[in-house]
Amino acid sequence: MTTNKILKTLEELSESIGVSGFETPPRKLILKEIKNLVDKVWVDPLGNLLAVREGDAKHPRILLDAHVDEIGFIITHVDKRGFLRIAPLGGWDPRTLPGQRVIIQPHAVKEKYPSPVFGVITAMPPHLTSAEQRKKVIPIEELLVDIGVTSRDEAEEMGVVMGVPLTVWQSFKRLTDDTLTGKAFxxxxxxxxxxxxxxxxxxxKNRVATVVFNFAMAEEVGARGARTGAFTLEPDVALALECTTAADIPGVPEYKSPTRLGEGPAITLADRSMIAHPDVVSALKRVGEKGKIRHQIKKPIITGGTDAGQIHMTRGGVPSGVVSVPSRNIHSAVSVIRLSDMVAAVDLVYGFVQTWKE
Ligand SMILES: [Zn+2]
Known part of the structure; x- marks a missing residue:
């Protein structure tokens, strides 16, 4: 049953569009799911969805954070023929973009355009390119988005103007019972x-500790919402929940893959934004070992960062850690993950909330 609920929620959230700074649609879905499970919930001035579930005041206040935004783009220019130029919001691998379908969201800028608009990132036909050109990665500023119109006016009538966000469109699919693929994981x-x-x-009916939540905005452009949300929520300890890099695929040596699919959620030791607090790391490992919850330690490759990078430096300092679900193809159009890794992550975080007393 638990897995059915997880699947349904993930499918809905994955197919909802919420590029950094424009998180309203997925935020509304999350609010609907959590409003009866918390004592207080509100949207802060930047667009974080904050919530408090009261517990025993003698226990530390635990912050659980996950970011709502996904990587995407913003329209920088619409030309006379109605082709769009775009700039990235978040870290795309430009090699993965030509030929992809995109979903454009005029509604994020002007409410009078409720329908999304679809488009295609143009790929020059191989018949017209030289062998040399085909080896080159096209920079994002040189990509064009074709929305099927013939003029700038026609695009404008659909609400497609400078400043409107868009992202790559892919539907949610289950590859096997345990393996899932979709966008915005x-x-x-x-x-x-x-x-x-x-x-x-x-x-x-667990009210052991007060648990505060930040469904944070704008992580992909520098963990901006995590910083302000943690300041407001005043936690004593924090966990960021993430999706992290797995490169457990043929051709990549084992030592180069930070995590592996199917081996449980990954506990971070260090990344570019934070050295995880050793007490938080040991508490997570203890919960995993005692509860026989499958988990792995993420290889401390000092790249990438998470919301915890901002949270741990809030106010007088917050001991923080990161628990993440391994994902192949991260920061491309679609990711591949395992449902069992998500279920184990829920167990691990729940166990942490129950036992953290430092
Ligand atoms: Zn992330």
Whole structure:
């Protein structure tokens, strides 16, 4: 049953569009799921969805954070023939973009355009390119988006103007019972895990600690919402829930893949934004070992960062850690993850909430 709820929530969140700074649609879905599970919930001035579930005031206040935004683009120019130029919001691999379908969201800028608009990132036909050109990666500023119109006016009538956000469109699919693929798993996977942790706290009538939540905006452009959200929520300890890099595929030596699919959620030791607090790391490992919850340690490759990078430097400092679900193809159009890794992440985080007393 738990897995059915996780799947349904993840599918809905994955297919919803919420590029950094324009997170309203997925935020509304999350609000709908959590409003009856928390004592207080509100949207802060930047667009974070913050929530408090009261517990025993003698216990530390635990922050659970996952970011709502996904990587995408913003329209920088619409030319006379109605072709769009775009700039990235977040870190795309430009090699993965030509030939992709995109979904454009005029509604994020002007409410009078409720329908999304679809488009295609143009790929020059191989018949017309030289062997040399085909080896070259096209920079994002040189890509064109074709929305099927013939003029700038026609694009404008659909609400497609400078400043409108868009992202690559892919539907959610189950590859096997346990293997899932879809867009925006980074970090709707984290959001889904937090919703499931809340459901479980409610089912168990668990009020051990006060748990505060930040469904954060704008992580992909520098963990901006995590910083302000943590300041408001004043936690004593924090966990960021993430989707992280797995490169456990043929041709990549084992030592180069930070995590592996199917081996449980990954506990971070260090990345570019933070050295995880050793007490938080040991507490997570203890929960995993005692509860026989499958988990792995992410190889401390000092690249990438998470919301915890900002959270741990808030106010007087917050001991923080990161738990993440391994994902292949991260920061491309579609990711590949394992449902069992998500379920184990819920177990691990729930166990942490129950036992953290430092
Ligand atoms: Zn992320």
């Amino acid at each position: 980074d970090d709707r996977v984290g959001c889904t895990i937090l919703i499931e942790v809340l459901r479980r706290l409610e089912e168990a």
